Amino acid sequence: MRYIDIRSDTVTQPTQEMREAMFKAEVGDDVYDEDPTMKKLEKYAAEVVGKEDALFVPSGTFGNQLSIFTHCERGNEVILDDSCHIVVHEVGAASVIAGVQLRTINSDKEVMAPQDIKNRIRKGEDDLHFPSTGLICLENAHSNGRVVSLENMKEISETAHEKGIPVHLDGARVFNAATYLNVDPKEITQYCDSVMFCLSKGLCAPVGSLLAGSKDFIQKAKKKRKLMGGGLRQAGFLAAAGLIALEKMRFRLKEDHENARYLGERLNEIPEISVNLDDIHINMVFFRINKDINFREMVSFFLEKGIKINPPENGELRFVTNYWVSKKDVDYIVETMKEYLKK
Amino acid sequence: MRYIDIRSDTVTQPTQEMREAMFKAEVGDDVYDEDPTMKKLEKYAAEVVGKEDALFVPSGTFGNQLSIFTHCERGNEVILDDSCHIVVHEVGAASVIAGVQLRTINSDKEVMAPQDIKNRIRKGEDDLHFPSTGLICLENAHSNGRVVSLENMKEISETAHEKGIPVHLDGARVFNAATYLNVDPKEITQYCDSVMFCLSKGLCAPVGSLLAGSKDFIQKAKKKRKLMGGGLRQAGFLAAAGLIALEKMRFRLKEDHENARYLGERLNEIPEISVNLDDIHINMVFFRINKDINFREMVSFFLEKGIKINPPENGELRFVTNYWVSKKDVDYIVETMKEYLKK
C-alpha cells in the first residue's frame, strides 16, 4: 500500500534517480580522503552556499553540534532562540559535546531582536564573573515553518561581527528559505560564518547533512568529526544521492510550498479548523481543530485511509508537504479531514 | 583611614568577636571528618534551614555549582531565571562542572511564573529528542535586591515536585529574605530540596558558604566537593567565624534593611536622582542619576571622601548597606552625593 506521509519531510524516500546514482557510485575510503563522489559533493556544497569548504556529516544534529564544538571553547556562552532546534530537539547535546552554556532568548515568532542579542553578548575579559559569548546561532527556515528576513539576519550578523563573534546558521531547510525569499542561497548564507544544511528532508536524499565554512574552520571540524565518530568509510553512496538532492531537488521546493499553501487554504475552509495562513512560508501547515478530538483515533482513521499524520503538539497539528505529496494528494487529505470531522 | 564601603556586602570585614573565636577555635582535619568546630557549624546550619545535613563550601558559586553537579546527570536541563546569579555571575560553570543545559526564563522582576516553568519541564523518556529537566533553581533574595514571595516559591515547588524534579535555592542572601518576609528561614527553605547560603556577605564571616539538603544528597555532595577541590583541612577557623555569623549576625539584618530604605529615600529627595523605592526589599539601593556624569571621576570623588562605590551597570548604580555602615554614615553618603552633584 502506498501511504501519503505528511508527518515530516524527513520521511522522504529517495527518488529512483538517486537509487541509480548510488548503484553506480564511485567510492573510496573517505577517512583517507579518497572518496571521489564525496569530494565532488563537498566541493559543490561549499559553492552552493558560498563558503570555502564543506564537510559531510551523518545528520543535522551532528552538523549543528560539530559546529558549536568547533567554534567555541568549553564554557563559552551561545546565544540563540529559546525554541530553536538546537535547544529543543538535540537532546541537550551542546552541554555534553561542546560543553557550552546556552543563553536563550524568547522572541516573537522566533525572530530574535538584534538588540536582545546585543544585550546578552559578553566578553570574559570585562568581568571575572562572565563567560565569553562564543557563538550566535540562527535558524532559517525555522522549524516553526517561518522564514526569517534577510534584514534581520544582516543586523544580527553585524552585531555579532562587531564584537568578533561568529554566527552559525542551522539551515536544515535553508533551500526552503531561499525558495520562499526567492533568492540564491548565498544571499542568506552570506550572513553566517558556518551553515549546516540537510540533504535528507525536502531534498529526498536518504542520509546526511553538510557543514560549510572557511577552510580553516572545516579543517578543525574534520578532526572533531572523527572524535564524534562521524568519520565514514565508503560514504560516496550517500554522496551520490546527495549530489542529486543539491543539483536538482533543491530547485523544485516551490512546488511543495505551493501545495502547502493550497493545503492550508483548503483546510481553513473547513469550519472547525483554523489555519494560521500567515505562517505558511515553506512546506509546513500548522492548524488547530476547534472541536473535541480523540487524536489517537484520528491518527488511526487517517492511517486506514492511507495517510500518515502525527498527533498534535501543544494542541497544534502540523502537516508537511514534500516531493511525494501531489496536489491531488492534498485534495484527498482535505476530503479525508472533512470525512473525519463529520463522523 | 576608615572607608565606608557600599560596593557590596561581600566586602564586610569580620567582627572582633569573630577574630577572637577564630583565635581560640578547636580545629582538626576536616577531610578526615575530625574538625569539631566545622561539625558544629554544619549541624547548626542544617537546623537553621530545616534540612537533614549541611556541608561547608569555600564560596557561594562553589555551593551552587556543587548542588547542580549533585542533583543532575550530565546533559540534563536546568530551568532558571535569565538574570539569576548562576546564569550571569558564575562564569558559565554549569556547562563545565555539571555539564548541564541551562534553560532560562525571562521574567518580570526576575519572578518566574510557575506556568512558564511548567511549559519548559521535559521528560527525556517522552521524546528521543528531549533532554530531561534535572533541576529548577530559584534565587531568594534575588541579586536585583528583591525578595520573592512564599506563594511563588510554593507554587514552583509544587509544580516541580509533581514531575519529580528537585528544587535548589540560591539563598546567598536567604536571611535577608527571611528578615524582609519576617519569617523563620525554614518557611522559605521548606520549598527547596537544597539550599546554598553565604556566611561572608551581610553576616560578616570572612569566607564560606553552606550547602544543605537531605542526608543522602549531602553525602554525595561531599564526594563531589572533594573532586572540585573543596576538601579543606583545618577549616574550623572559618567555621568559628561562621558560627557567630549564623548564631548572631543573621538576626541584625533588619538594621541594614532600614538603613538601605533610609538611604534610598534620602537619595530620592535629590532632584537628579530617581530611586526605585519599591525594589528596596533588603540592603540594596538601585538608582539612576538623570544627569551627564563622568562616573570614573565620581568614583574617585567619593573615594577621596572615604566612600567606596562601584560605577553603574547598564546605567544603574547600586549602593549596599551592611554591618559596618551606620545611619550616620548614610547621612554622610547622601551629603557627599549632593556635594558631588552640585559641582
Place this chain on the structure above:
Amino acid sequence: MRYIDIRSDTVTQPTQEMREAMFKAEVGDDVYDEDPTMKKLEKYAAEVVGKEDALFVPSGTFGNQLSIFTHCERGNEVILDDSCHIVVHEVGAASVIAGVQLRTINSDKEVMAPQDIKNRIRKGEDDLHFPSTGLICLENAHSNGRVVSLENMKEISETAHEKGIPVHLDGARVFNAATYLNVDPKEITQYCDSVMFCLSKGLCAPVGSLLAGSKDFIQKAKKKRKLMGGGLRQAGFLAAAGLIALEKMRFRLKEDHENARYLGERLNEIPEISVNLDDIHINMVFFRINKDINFREMVSFFLEKGIKINPPENGELRFVTNYWVSKKDVDYIVETMKEYLKK
C-alpha cells in the same frame, strides 16, 4: 587502473551483490523506527553476537564511544590496555563525550593480565579520594593483529563481574577473532556485556558498525546516539549492504587470514625482511626491513606498480589482506618488494 590496496581493510569496496541489495533496499525513516531493512539488520546482528538487541552506528569509534557513554557516569574510571584503539586512535573522545578517566595498563602483546585489572578496580564508596571503575574495555582481535584467548577474556570478565563492573568489547574485527579461534562469535561475546563490531572492514560493507547488548542498554544507547548526532534517516541502504556483510562475508575471512600468512611467509624469505610470523593471527602482517629505506620513495614505487601501501609506524610496516586481494596478488606484492629491494 585497478590497485591492490593493502593499507588497511577499511579501504574495502563493497561487492556487486551489496550494490544490488542497496539498489533494491526497502527503506524508511529510522529515527521514526520505520526502516525495515535496518530493523532486520539490527535483529540479525544481535543474534549473531548473542545479545538481546543491537543498534546501528556510523562508525567503530562512534560505537565504542557510545558504549562508554552509556555504561559510565561522568568521572568514572575505565580500565583498558594502553595500546588499544580507544586510547590510541579515537582522538581522546572518551574524555569529551563520556567524560571518563582512562586508566591504562601496559601489557605484554596487549593481553591484559587479570591481576593487573583487579589491582586497578576501585569503588568510590571505599574512599573519598577514589573515582569508581565504571567499565573495562577489551579489544579482540587487537589492532596489533593478534587474537586474545577465550581464557583471558573469561578471567577478566569474571574479575569484572565479581565487582559488578560491565565489560565492553571493541570487536571491530571480532569475526576475524572468531575465525582464528575457530569458534562461533558468541563464544567470544559471551564474556562481554556490550560489543561493537564493524561492517566496513574485512566484511566489505561501505559504512557502519553495530553496538549490541541488553535491551535496556540499547534503549539507553539509542537516546545517546541521537545526542551524538547518529540518528540517521533512510539508513536501510547501509543496512542492506551490512546484511550481506554479516550473512555472507564474515564466513570467508579465513581466506584473508591464509593470504596474510602466505604473504608473511613469503616476505620473510627475503633476507632484508623480518616478519614476526607468530603475530599473524588474522589478516595483518607486521614486518621490518633491515636496510636503510627512503619510505616515501618506496610508497611511490609500489604505487606505480599498482600497489597501495602505508609508510611504517615506529619502524614497522603493516600489510593487510582483504576480499579484494587474491593469492596471486600476494605473489605480485612479494615480487614487487623483491624488485624494490634490489634497486
Place this chain on the structure above:
Amino acid sequence: MRYIDIRSDTVTQPTQEMREAMFKAEVGDDVYDEDPTMKKLEKYAAEVVGKEDALFVPSGTFGNQLSIFTHCERGNEVILDDSCHIVVHEVGAASVIAGVQLRTINSDKEVMAPQDIKNRIRKGEDDLHFPSTGLICLENAHSNGRVVSLENMKEISETAHEKGIPVHLDGARVFNAATYLNVDPKEITQYCDSVMFCLSKGLCAPVGSLLAGSKDFIQKAKKKRKLMGGGLRQAGFLAAAGLIALEKMRFRLKEDHENARYLGERLNEIPEISVNLDDIHINMVFFRINKDINFREMVSFFLEKGIKINPPENGELRFVTNYWVSKKDVDYIVETMKEYLKK
C-alpha cells in the same frame, strides 16, 4: 588528651604564632583583589618558587586541577605516572573539570623514564586519530615518600619543551623535596612551567595551597578559579598563617625527615618489621609487619595509647612525622609497637 598523630602531615595543627597572625591579619575582599595579606602571600610564594606570579587555592587537588584546566584544551592528553596523586587521589577530577585524557605510565618507583614520555607525546596535527598531548605532570616529592632527582626532572622538562608541551609539578611537598636534595626550591621548580604546593601539610598552615607560574598563566587561572568556586572573600586570615608556613616552617622540615629516618631505623630493629629504609627520603616511613595482624585492633590499641595511625594500604603501613611529633614521641611510638607485637 594530646594525641601523637602520624597518619599524615595533613593533620598538622597550626602553631600558636599562626593563630596570632590570623588574629591580627589585615584582610580585604580578595575577589576585588583587595586583601593585603593575600597579596603579600602570593607575591612571596611566587618568589620562593621562582615564578612570575602565584594564586591561592583552597586545596592541593584544587591547585592541580586548576593547573590542568588552565594549561589544556578539552580532549588533550596528559602524560603522568600511574601512581601519582592526580590519578589516584583526586576522584577522577581531570576527566570532569579539564575534560582531558590521562595517559599513564607505569614506572619503577614512580620515576618516569624520559623515553617513556617521549614515546607517548602526540601532536594532533600529525594524525586525524590523535589527540594532542597538552601537559606532562610530575610529582616531587612523590606520595610514595621518595624524591625524584633533578636530573630526571631536567630530562623530562627538556623532552617536553622540545615539543612545546608545558610541565606541571604537583609539589604538594616540594619543600620536603628541596630539603632532601639540599637545594633551593627554585632548583626544582626551574624544570616546570607551573607548580602547586601546599601550606597545610608539613608546613602546618590550616588551609590552602598555591599555584605558581607565568603572569599570563596565573591571570587565566584566576578566572578559572572563580569558575571552580575558589574565589574567596576575606581570605587574608588563611594567608596570614600561610606566610608563616612559607617564611619559617619550610626551613625546619629537616627535623621531620631526621625523625622519620630515626623512626624507620628503630622500627626496622623490631624482628617482625621490615622497613624499606631506602625509601625514607622525607617524612614518611613505609613498612610491613611480617605477622598476622588484626589491623582494626592494632589501630585501636595505638589510639588507646594516644597514637593515631592508619590501617595499611595493600599490606603496607605508613607513619608520617611532622612538627608536632618529637624525637621522644618517636621513641614512644616504637615502644608502643613493640608492646603491641608482644601481645
